[in-house]
Amino acid sequence: MLERFHSDNSLSEVHETIDATKHRSGIRKFLPYLGPAYLVSVGYMDPGNWATDLQGGAKFGYQLIWVLLMSNLMALLLQSLSARLGIVRRRDLAQANREEYPRTVNFCLYVLAELAIAACDLAEVLGMAIGIHLLTGLPILGGVCITVLDTFLLLVLQRYGMRKMEAFIIALVAIIGLSFLIELFFAQPHFGDVVKGFVPTSLNSEALYIAVGIIGATVMPHNLYLHSALVQTRKIKNDEAGIKRALKFNLFDTTIALNAAFFVNAAILILAASVFFTSGNTNVAKIEDAHALLKPMLGDLAPILFAIALIAAGQSSTVTGTLAGQIVMEGYLHLRINPWIRRLITRLIAIIPAVLVIVIYGDDKLDALLVFSQVILSLQLGFAIIPLIHFVSDKKTMGKFAIKTYTKILSWIVAGILVFLNVKLVADASVDKFQEGGQPILKTIIIIGWLIFAWxxxxxxxxxxxxxxxEKADASAAISMHSTAKPLTIANIPEPHKIAVALDFSDKDEKIIAYAIAQRKHEATYLLMHIVETASAKYLGDSSDDYETRKDMERLEAYAIQLRNMGYKTEIHLGYNSRVQEIVRIVNEAKADMLVMGAHKHSGLKDIFYGATVDQVRHKLSIPVLIVN
Known part of the structure; x- marks a missing residue:
């Protein structure tokens, strides 16, 4: 079910399964590259967008259309950078982060990425449940529980290959777009007012909250991970011409797909503005209210199309959310989990808050929860965007395909806008909480959260x-060193007379002892040591006499007897409780000239569980330490 994953390929089961290297003419040259951006685009029209777009249109009319346009342009820039990373470096964003940042930073970025995926999945759960309720009358709580069943949809689609999956998603996108095209035909919005909505205007605090939600619903952090992996499903020629062709056609793919997503989002906001805002129904903040009001205003077909489009939006986002989760887990942790288990866990994490809200508050708070999920997504954006800009700007890894100076400046401006909006939103909310008085625990949590996020x-x-x-300083130093090269003087190193050998009674002991003997043969004394870490050893030290301590001493004596029979001089010593402290103590007290010990290649969370003995020991000793892998 869960295994350590060593492949360097992102989404290895579909990596380079679509051949784009064959010679084609005309529009057929573009077709192999068509698809990844459409899978990404469904995240830009998921149910979370519906809640923010409906509220924005109903409360503020056409005023926030410019926010949608700005979000779409931001998304177009950032998704093209994500695709560039995957095409040029053949790395997804999670893999690049793992290679660049220290373990602690990577762990935090991984948690934030998973949080973003869970927030996105929450929107899908609620949107699907609401859509099923509107179409069939099934209670929303029942619809939430039913959404568990779509866990297996990805498994079915993956059996038919990447192209079939992309075709399925494009069909759902077409359903959503067609539904709203018909809705707009019924609504007949005033064209002049729509055009005015593209002019930027100042926003009050309520409009800013929804604007940030719109940005969070449009520019989604997990989509940056997803796009950098999906472009690697295309097999391209790994030369300059092949990479340029892939970048060009993927830019076409991204532009077409994200403009389609912008049309859907704009259609929802315009529909809400033309039907609800202009009629005075500015308090329509719920998807159910919008559905109920469509029938008397636009006819019987409008609410049906609305519900169908909502279900299609939730279902299409389900597939991409699972893929993003797989990319994040494999990229950061090098762990692979069965897709249906991964999907089930993610879906249950999303269902639990939805069920709690429904049980405690009823259906009235669902749309507020949808908008809140999109604000959570927006808060994660900086932690995906900033590393991405660093990676595609790095000439060492990107070569001549590193982004140009003007693109870099524009990217940092976009990142600055997003970070500023998010910081302002969170700062305002934090100040409000502090002004309320009381709640010392909550205030402490807020302060700690700010410190962690700042770090x-x-x-x-x-x-x-x-x-x-x-790296530049090292390169300069290397040049300087090479220009003043001096002849080597080999120091006379004394041979070791006493070699300490740290053993853990694993199948690597024989190899460690062999390496130790190879250093001095029969002339040295070999100190065999092992550290006992039982509960008894922890409190009693060398007075411990439990079963494991006795067995450990017997094993050391058995090793020593075998070595003595071969003609080697040996000593044995047990240490207790702390591996690092005891190894250092025994080596120093025995006045050993060298230490030989094994390394087990622990990484990630295993270092937390098992400890990183080698690094700590070698920093505490002044004698040579030989590490045997």
Missing amino acids: LFTSMTLLPLLRRRK
């Missing part, structure tokens, strides 16, 4: 810059 943001932003600066 992570600073680390994420500055570490790549510091690395590049260090």
